[in-house]
Amino acid sequence: AQSVTQLGSHVSVSEGALVLLRCNYSSSVPPYLFWYVQYPNQGLQLLLKYTTGATLVKGINGFEAEFKKSETSFHLTKPSAHMSDAAEYFCAVCYSGGSNYKLTFGKGTLLTVNP
Amino acid sequence: ETGVTQSPTHLIKTRGQQVTLRCSSQSGHNTVSWYQQALGQGPQFIFQYYREEENGRGNFPPRFSGLQFPNYSSELNVNALELDDSALYLCASSKRTSGSTDTQYFGPGTRLTVL
Numbered sequence: 001a002q003s004v005t006q007l008g009s010h011v012s013v014s015e016g017a018l019v020l021l022r023c024n025y026s027s028s029v030p031p032y033l034f035w036y037v038q039y040p041n042q043g044l045q046l047l048l049k050y051t052t053g054a055t056l057v058k059g060i061n062g063f064e065a066e067f068k069k070s071e072t073s074f075h076l077t078k079p080s081a082h083m084s085d086a087a088e089y090f091c092a093v094c095y096s097g098g099s100n101y102k103l104t105f106g107k108g109t110l111l112t113v114n115p
Numbered sequence: 116e117t118g119v120t121q122s123p124t125h126l127i128k129t130r131g132q133q134v135t136l137r138c139s140s141q142s143g144h145n146t147v148s149w150y151q152q153a154l155g156q157g158p159q160f161i162f163q164y165y166r167e168e169e170n171g172r173g174n175f176p177p178r179f180s181g182l183q184f185p186n187y188s189s190e191l192n193v194n195a196l197e198l199d200d201s202a203l204y205l206c207a208s209s210k211r212t213s214g215s216t217d218t219q220y221f222g223p224g225t226r227l228t229v230l
Binding site for chain 2: 004044
């Protein structure tokens with residue numbers, strides 16, 4: 001079975017500081033990995049995804065994530081936080097060989113950006 | 116290009132009632148997945164529809180059922196509502212083609228409250 005663990009349910013940073021949101025996954029087969037962002041009272045917006053190939057993935061709004069197979073991790077980073085980055089972030093995994101590509105999500109990390 | 120839309124936005128029902136939620140998929144997408152997001156949790160996979168048939172189901176009882184129509188829109192039906200069914204219900208559409216990854220794009224969700 002696949003699972004996702006997001007370390008830290010709440011991360012607080014100052015504007016301009018580095019953002020690091022942690023995600024570890026468990027999967028018995030090569031995973032596809034995703035980061036989604038959810039603003040209050042809205043649905044999920046795709047930030048970035050890893051399927052195959054280059055392990056450093058760049059997404060929207062200056063975010064990037066690196067797939068590290070040896071550490072089973074897919075941490076999300078952004079060099080300089082903006083106030084507009086305040087939201088909840090979800091890491092998700094699906095089986096690369098699955099027939100329905102169902103997403104398994106972590107519990108989310110709420111990012112607060114302080115002025 | 117029209118994104119994923121869901122209706123209604125909010126809904127209040129009483130225990131034991133039945134509810135139908137609707138989703139219109141993004142243009143060009145042929146697959147619809149439904150997720151339940153309880154307060155403070157990550158989304159959980161309910162089921163997925165492809166070619167008007169259920170194609171994978173999560174750990175949800177049979178009182179959760181769905182339909183997909185020839186235009187790829189979808190409905191989620193929940194019978195005999197329980198208090199724990201109160202949640203944000205998210206619809207996600209994707210395009211399935213042979214050998215490709217089905218990145219899922221989410222709608223804004225329907226907030227269901229069961230009293």
